[in-house]
Amino acid sequence: MEASRATPAPAAAPLPASGTRQLVSDLVALTKPKVQSLLLLTTVTTMLVAGSPSIELIVATCIGGYMSAGGAGAVNHWYDRDIDAQMARTATRPIPAGRIAPRTALWFGIGLGVAGFFWLWLTSNLLAGALSFSGFLGYTLLYTAWLKRRTWQNIVWGGAAGAVPPLVGWAAVTGGLTGLPIYLFAIVFFWTPPHFWALSILMKDEYAKVGVPMLPVVRGEGETRRQILLYSVLLYAVSQLPFCGGGGLGALYVGASGLLGIVFIALAVGLYRQATRKAALRLYLFSLLYLALLFASMVADVKL
Template sequence: MEASRVSPPVALPPASRSESTGVRQVIADYVELTKPKVQSLLLLTTVCTMEIAGDPSAGLIALTVLGGYLSAGGAGAVNHYFDRDIDAMMPRTADRPVPSGRVSPRAALIYGIVLAALSFVLLTSAVNLLAASLAFSGFLGYVFVYTIWLKRRTPQNIVIGGAAGAIPPLVGWAAVTGGLAGMPIYLFAIVFFWTPPHFWALSLLMKDEYARVGVPMLPVVRGERETRKQILLYSILLYAVTQLPFCAGGLGTVYLVSSLVLGALFIAGAVVLYRRADRRSALRLYLFSLAYLALLFAAMVVDVKL
């Protein structure tokens, strides 16, 4: 009977619980610095491109994704460092690790640089130099071209700076083939032209915050009507660009049908936003744009593997 008695759970002392919570918070903060939500979709384009390029092993995919995450995560951390002043003034970003004081600016900067260096070493040693160089160019583009040079100077910041976010397909193709060709350039162009309407839909929702901190996003400088017009124009351009892989003979009917349907839906959403000019339509288009890119690249893989 004595042996069958259940011992009461042992409660951790308050100090131990506090230390455990503190460690979890530190880990969470350093993960947040890498902007994992932003990265997830772009890394998906890397994996899909690798499958389009050939038959990569699971190990190669894992190493390429890890290298890409380290590079883009490093860029995100350095972005946190440079944007800490405006992040502190916007309710949406005030609780980020650096402006909240949980991570020092110096630590965020060093962390970002170390991640980028680790990415280059990993990709060079385990994948190839071209993939490593392309990933590093994405890091440099996001930090120096978008964050430091363009973001606070021109409403075209996301158009030009968006090239850095379009690098993952190039990295994925180079990882599998060791080179570049027409197809990865088309995939780069798709992500490049997808970025402005995707981001401008979000910026319509955040217009007041950007205006408060003096960031010249398109709705702040040119107004909401012009932004909606540009979203519609870029949606049409995106539709045209997505036909290039089929027209060049790289992809077939499955992709063609998918790109036509998804493109028509994207343009329809942009038309609705242009006519209604409300926050609900902007949010719907923003959310759809996320699904759009994922489904478009998934359709490419299905087309190639069938």
Template sequence: MKLLHRPAWMKISPAYVLPIVPTTHGGTLDVPVAGDQGVPVVSVPLRQVISAYINLMKPHVTVLLLGITVAAMVIVHGSLPALGLVIATLLGGAMAAGSANCINCYIDRDIDQVMSRTQRRSLPAGRVQPRQALLFGFALGIGSFLVLTLFVNLLSAVLSAAAIVFYVVVYTMWLKRTTTQNIVIGGAAGAVPVLVGWAAVTNSLSLTAILLFAIIFFWTPPHFWALALLIHKDYERAHIPMLPVVKGEHETRRQVFLYSILLLAITLLPYVTQRMGILYLIGAVLLGGILVYMALRLLMDHTKKWARTLFWYSNCYLAVLFAVMVIDRVLLH
């Protein structure tokens, strides 16, 4: 398979001609539509500018990560910790996730133009200039480190910073365009928020925190490969070596099934190690059993129906599983 010859950060697309300039006039920003002199200036409502920058942070992804962060804090504390600590941790976590996503959008702006799923993002749509997106990403990262260091603790700040570096350098700049294992290894970045939440309360890590990390890590491949089955033509056009593109749909479905079984086994470990109670065990078995059933149907049915269903359910699965952990921890311990 032919891959991209140059990394995204070396490419400058002529389509990015819409700089966001902070010149306000009654709730709007004056925005030149091109870099040449004499070109008219367009007034853009301030809310659209804010929306464009928020879009760079991928809020739909960040919300799930923040929910997991709070769940980890409640699990280790046995109840909701001090509100100030929760707010500071969530603010720092949101900024860290936003930083990683902004820089990811900057690096991937060339392939985002090609993929129909991502063409409406702020950079390929021309709502933000690449340089400004990059600076915004760096600013969020620095801000996240400061917030977590000053108002939470240094360990949580270091973990968040490490997640940003891993997601940007290891996943986005290296794995994503070179190996079918990109999602498997890169999933570690998405599992770090649970460690951040744990460290925010205890200023340390433990076996339970590692088990929670492992659950998210092994959840990522079946979740994302289900999506990849739905949009594999996008990845093919962008020359991204996702599993369905390189190994085919049947192998991808088989891997989803195997990882779903492995995930079910991993979710039982918190009960085996006596970190969780019987309520969690029942929830983990039921939720994991449904996921394995869907993965089996996906393996047997070659239409996209079960890929779509499994992708939707996997989002709900993770949220509900952590909710069950919280209930088990608060009510039974």
């Protein structure tokens, strides 16, 4: 009689193509690609101001910067999963929607942050890698884990992490830091509060619902509009440092920064006088264009 044989266990079914696409889409979403675009723009433009980097170096620096900032974004998704689930704007994100496990997002983010450091070290230099990793730590530990749920100044000091890309770009090209990249860091640092506070006015009820102490929640919209105007004026003053502070930029940049700064302040004044969502949205959208055009004008000034 033929010996009976155990039926082999069926092989695990491969993930359907649609499931694979969804997984990849969700992992990309964890890196916050919309935020990344502006960070990479300040990186690339700073590199072009610093010298004449090769295309290979620019691409490599962007890859490393994306990994570092994207890793920080993924850790932020993991940490904020509880409040994301309660806000309509964020409830469909991969973790609260149940498409990505929290632990997966955490290790994905940490892995990207560490990989970004080593990538930049190998493709450019140690300083660029260390600066990028400092931005990763600043966003995950300083802003996300410590400041965001404790103080209305969360975006002021936590915003320093978003100001790191110009330092990374400069270090990748030159191997060091001088006065000009510090000025560029300061520009992004002072740009962040009015940019984000304009958005926080639009999202005030959502933040209040989950107990995040954004400025309009704890101090009111009137104080938020006043702070936006104050920081807009400070931003204009800081934006003149690349010229009057010995940064080496000239007339083309002065003209562009002056015009952009005047429009920024005019919109901040308009928001201060008219407490409307339309005025807040107008300032928020212009702030994105402002930073892009300001850094582009630096490249034009140096190259032309």
